[in-house]
Amino acid sequence: MEPRTAHEIRLARTARERDGALAVRHRVFCEEQGVAPELEVDGRDGEALHLVAVRDGAVVGTCRLLLDGSTAKLGRLAVEADARGAGLGAAIVDAAVGEARRAGARRVTLNAQTVAVGLYERAGFAPRGGRFQEAGIEHVRMDRVLGQPSPEPPVRQGGTGA
Numbered sequence: 001m002e003p004r005t006a007h008e009i010r011l012a013r014t015a016r017e018r019d020g021a022l023a024v025r026h027r028v029f030c031e032e033q034g035v036a037p038e039l040e041v042d043g044r045d046g047e048a049l050h051l052v053a054v055r056d057g058a059v060v061g062t063c064r065l066l067l068d069g070s071t072a073k074l075g076r077l078a079v080e081a082d083a084r085g086a087g088l089g090a091a092i093v094d095a096a097v098g099e100a101r102r103a104g105a106r107r108v109t110l111n112a113q114t115v116a117v118g119l120y121e122r123a124g125f126a127p128r129g130g131r132f133q134e135a136g137i138e139h140v141r142m143d144r145v146l147g148q149p150s151p152e153p154p155v156r157q158g159g160t161g162a
Contacts, residue, residue: 007060007088009095012050020059021050028078035135040076049103051096053079053088061088063096065103072100074110089116093123101146109143117142 012018022045029035044066053061063077074096079089100108111134112120117127125142132139 007053007055007083007091009051009053009061009088009091011099012052012059012062017052017054017059018045018050021052021062021064024059024062024080025076025078027080029076029135032081033137035137039135049099051092051099053083053092055083061092063092065096065100065108067100067103067105070104070106072096072103072105072108074100074108077116089119090123093120097123097144097146105146107143107145109141111139112142114138114140 012021022041025040026037029040030037045064048064048066050064051062052059060083061077061079064075066073066075074093077089077092077096079092097108108125110120110125112125112127114131117140120142121127123144125144128141128143130140132141
């Protein structure tokens, strides 16, 4: 079995990469999930930071951050079908949180599709409120406060661990 090609996750550098991010979003949200294109493209991309996961020169994953004072809204997380299952979504979320922190955000919010709640919980997000429909898909609002990085957990000495 061949090893998977490494992905580089970073801010989009060129118009071509931003176009690639929009194409990934279209395939995932509009073609796979049936979201209407006019709902997916909401007119806010020009003001957003776009993160991309690039493999062999092609964008295979993306998300965007909208900054509003000390809050960043993470949205439009999408990964190409053939790039899923290797932790790429989690890596993009981690990179987005890092970019939000660098931009001065103290909090990151998002509307998570309910099927993806576990991904965001593992990244330190917590649900806030009940479930709701967005673009015909069930979502829940989540957020994460960005304080100082968490200290490493103490090393356990001996015992059976549980």
